[in-house]
Amino acid sequence: MESIPGVKQLVYLCLFAILSTDLLLVHGQSVEVYPKNVTAAEGQNATLLCRTSSPLQYCRFEIPGESAIRLSDKYESKFPGFKYFGDGLEQGVCGVAIQNVKTINNGPVKCILGLDQIDIEGLIDLVVALPPKRPxxxxxxxxxxxxxxxxxxxxxxxxxxxxxxxxxxxxxxxxxxxxxxxxxxxxxxxxxxxxxxxxxxxxxxxxxxxxxxxxxxxxxxxxxxxxxxxxxxxxxxxxxYRPQPLQENRVYGLPLGATALVNVTITANPRPRIEWSIDGLPIAQGQQNSRFEAYQPIDLGNGTYNVTLAIAGLTVEDTTKTYYLRASNEFGSSDYSVYISSSPHVAETGIDIGSIIGIIVGVAILLVIVSVIVFARATGKWCFSGRSDEKHTAGETSDTESHTDVNKSEGKSSLMIRLNNLFKKHSNKPEAPSQTDAEDGKVSHDDEDNAAPSESTVIIDDEPQKKDEKNLVYAELVLKQSSDDTDAKIPKNTTEYAEIIYKPNEDKTKTDPK
Missing domain, CATH: 2.60.40.10 (Immunoglobulins)
Structure with a gap:
């Protein structure tokens, strides 16, 4: 039986691959290379390094164009231009430093690491760079x-x-x-x-x-x-290309009464032909009609052209017109609308007259609204009209509730109201205690258990009030607990009332105790 062509070769390749694997992996040993690819120009330096986890007996490199190079960290290299590189054979490191890379060194570099029983190998691709031709x-x-x-x-x-x-x-x-x-x-x-x-x-x-x-x-x-x-x-x-379209063109700051130059920038290739139209009157480039003259386009470079229309003795009426411009070449044409103004301020800010008027009107309306709100708040008009009444009603309700609470707190404390330091206008003499004060004091001492806040009436006699003169009365209320009942507590949220009645004294001698 004849063998199938190629089967033998396939078997040999498989066996070779297995043997190669055994060489690279012996008792778990493998070779690490740094870097895997090295690129260096002719005449430059290059370093190649191979490493394993076990100590090495020797280190050898096979470089294209060179004989086998054996290196060690224990002695100087015997090969000019090649030196040992690394941490030492005891650390499992095998490296070489090439001091001058040659063109013949281009290709795969093999490092051979000698162990106790077998050698293991690693490959590094060394590319010696050659400059290309001009692109x-x-x-x-x-x-x-x-x-x-x-x-x-x-x-x-x-x-x-x-x-x-x-x-x-x-x-x-x-x-x-x-x-x-x-x-x-x-x-x-x-x-x-x-x-x-x-x-x-x-x-x-x-x-x-x-x-x-x-x-x-x-x-x-x-x-x-x-x-x-x-x-x-x-x-x-x-x-x-044909002249390119532009956005709306506006030219500002033109002088009234003098010759004004209206400039427009156009891009086109080849050179464009220009024609202006003013009130239906066409003016070709290089021509003049009345006060209007169209100049030849000026090449600014890179397909950019400056187109100019001269207006002699510019008037206000001229600034209200629309100037139409047509630029054309063999690839097509484009039409432009040009507007002019004599105002340099608008040209700088970009705000037209209509916008300015709108801003002024808006500010005026805002000021009117603010003034109306301030007036209504100050005078209590419209939506502010109920606030003062609410405050007044709330005050009265609070007083009434406090008075009711006082009546319910009878028997809890004994209070005494004394009215001292009554001053008359134009007089510093103290007034004699009134009959009402005496009675109030008596009640306070006689019935301390049922004592409650009381309402006192104080009558103050003073000189008769002069015409067109206002008299002032000064009074001071002093609330004190009864000295007999020190443990009594003053109820909270109570209101004491005192009525002060002013009576002009016609006969001053009647009230004088002396």
Missing amino acids: EIKINTELHRSSFEIDQDFQATCISRDGRPPATLQWFLDNEPIVESISAPRIVQDSLIGRNTTLYTVSIQLNRRLRASDDRKFLICRSTHPADQPQEDRFQLSVR
Whole structure:
């Protein structure tokens, strides 16, 4: 029975893989490499490190273009340009420091770690960087008379050749990065048999819908590479389009009675043709009609043009008109409405006369409303009319309730009302105690158990009141507990009443005790 072609080879590969695994994993031993990939330009330094968890007997490297290199931390290296790197063989570290990387060193580097019974290996990819060629921009969209049109689909490709590793490419429009509508990098390997090496070519594609703002800007493709300075290629875009629409145009600060220049800025490519219309009267560029003259457009660069209309002896009536402007080229036309004003203040603030009037009227209405509210509150009108009555009623109700509470608290305390320090107008002599005071005092001492707040009447005699003169009476009420009943408590929330009656004394000698 004949064997199936390829089965033998497959078996051998499986056995080789198993043996390789046994070499890498012996009694749980494995090799860790730092880093896994190293990129260095020719002439630069590079460090490679392999490590395991057990002490090493020896450390050896196999580098492309070099013979086997055996290194140790216990003695100096016998290989010029290569030194031991790491914490020592006792720590399980095997590393090499390459002081001068050569082009022939490009490729996989093998580290061999010698244990007691077997060797284990690790691989590190060493890439010796080679600078690529200058990037190139290839335009994939057909040009019409060396220009493109607005809203046209535009395609371009940037290519960087023969670099190792592949270069990194990026698109710019002037100094602004382009991040939209860019394809993923496409990398192609080129093997050079004569040099026994592999180089890489990379390309990216840009897809963009052209805009008016792209006109006269530079499309830039820039490459970056570890073995070279940034390089770039550029292409200037020329986009043709009709004059672009603008928002409403207003020109302020024009001088009355003098020649006024009305300026409007327009973007177009190619150069636009201009025509003004004033009260239905057309005025083409470079022409004059009566007091109006249309100048030729002035190129400001980057597709921007300044269009000017001169008005001799500007009048107030001129500022009330609307000036119509038409700009056109071979790709189309646009119409504009232009308004002018002689007021520089409005031009600075951006507030027209109607807005100012509205603000003044609003402030006046607000002041009227505030004045009416203040007047109503001060005079108690409208919604404020019930507040004073409520306060008065509340006061009377409180007094009545307090008086009722006093009547219910009989027998709880003994109070004595004394009226002292009665002063007359123009006199400092104290008045004799009245009969009413004496009676009140007697009642207080005779019946202390049933004592309650009392109402006293005080009669004050004074000189007759003079005409057109107001007399003032000063009185002081002193409430004291009875000295006999020290434990009695004064009830809370009680009101004491005293009636003071003023009687002019016609015969002063009658009231004088002397």
